[in-house]
Amino acid sequence: MLDLSSGLDDTGQIQPYLAGCLLLSWILVGVAVYWGHNSLGKIAFVTGTLPYVLLLAIFVGTITLPGAVNGIKMFLTPRWPMLGKLQVWLDGAMMVLCSMGLGTGGIINLSGYCHFHSGCFRNAMITGLFSVAGCTLAGCCMFSIFGVYTYTTQIPLHSLNISETEFAFQIFPAISHYLQHSPVWSAMFYLLLYISCFGTQIVYINTIHTGFLYKLGVHTTVWKLSSLIFFISLFYICGLTTITQAGMYVMTYLNEFVHKLAIPIFCLMECVFTTWLYGAQRFYNKVADMTGSSDSPFIKWIWKAVCPLSLVAILALTIVCDNCILCKAEVGGKAWMEPVGWFISALPVFVCFIPSSVNLITFHGSSKQV
Incomplete structure (x- = not known):
């Protein structure tokens, strides 16, 4: 389906159907950002809670399959020799920074929609606890899927080494056939990924757009709409590099360095x-x-x-x-x-x-x- 090229330096052609899906996604993000504070709270409620519900449902579904418990045991069992490596702690620290959106201005921007006396310490604790709980639940769900996959393919669990994209587009489709009504589970899984990315993208674009308007000191409807269209178009053009035949390599490369x-x-x-x-x-x-x-x-x-x-x-x-x-x-x-x-x-x-x-x-x- 992706028709991958030979490597990062062989871009190939843009996939038309992926370009259309990317354009539709950016249009939805632009509409959500343009509505601003009138809809951002409702959108944040949906994009913030629905992924947890879907993730919990997928976890409950996969835990019943053979091999899932072994995967969860591996996730929760400490490997003490690995804890002595600095790279493990570095990856964990970077995961905390990125999962909570620290350093991006997103949380600071969203805090502007809160009441002045809303209790910033309480909100910070709730945000941190939800982030930890979400990462733990996602880890249990992911490793339960790993366990099922290695059980069915007879691959040793500790030797499995795959990327996020391989997990999403190879591993989960492979084990979804063992679930009843597999198309429904696949739809839930990809809806989970889309809603999570959609909510994050809205926050980041809103942060960039708000900062741009604040820097210019103009807040008219014409400037708001025209500048938003400019940013949406710019990021869409940049995103076209990820939907070429080398798009998978581009995403892996950016994921390795950009943060x-x-x-x-x-x-x-x-x-x-x-x-x-x-x-x-x-x-x-x-x-x-x-x-x-x-x-x-x-x-x-x-x-x-x-x-x-x-x-x-x-x-x-x-x-x-x-x-x-x-x-x-x-x-x-x-x-x-x-x-x-x-x-x-x-x-x-x-x-x-x-x-x-x-x-x-x-x-x-x-x-x-x-």
Whole structure:
């Protein structure tokens, strides 16, 4: 169906049916963002809760199949030698940053729709707990599917090494035949993937669009609609690279590099700018105004020291412990893949950091006025 090419450097042709589906998805995202605060809360409720319901239903369905319990046992059983490897902890830290959308501005943008006294600490705890619960449930569901697949194919579970796309388009279709009414389960699974990506995309596009309008200082309907159409068209054109015959390789390549530098550096910049330039005590006082109470001052040292040092460690380990399998010559990697990948990862940092640095350097006043 995908008609894959020989590799990343052989793009081939754009798949017309995939281009049509991509266009429809971007149109739906644009419509949802244009409706703004009138619909964003309702959409967020659906895209935030429906994936959990579908994921739980799929888990209940697959747990009844032979081999599923073995997969869950493997997921929940610690492998102590692996916990001694820095790469495991680095992958876990990056998963936490990416799964919660930290450093992207999405949570900050959505918080603007909340009431001033809505309780930011409570919301942060709920968001974190839901993220952990969702990742745990997704892990149990994924490994139960792995268990069923290895049971039916007689492949050792510990030797299974596949990507996310292979799991979605090869593993699950292979085991769905063992479920009653398999087309229904397949529809639920792909609806789960689509709704999850759809909700995330709405948040990110809304963040970019809102920031753009705020920077220009215009909020007329014409500017709002025209700028949204521009961003939707731009991202659609960029997305065409993922639906060529090399699209699978492009997605795997971007998934390997795009978050490596940008996410930790953005999170670090947020911590440093907020606690050291704006001031941890000032920020703490603002939070106290919102919550109506003064929580433990220990949290100020978490903002000022624990979080920045942790992010510096993540960033250092990312650079030192980098092990891009895709770029190795023995698996068909090219010499240009790794430097280009690092450039893609660092590009958002330069785009945001250079204008911010210029504004700070040219700003006349004290740090309290920043």
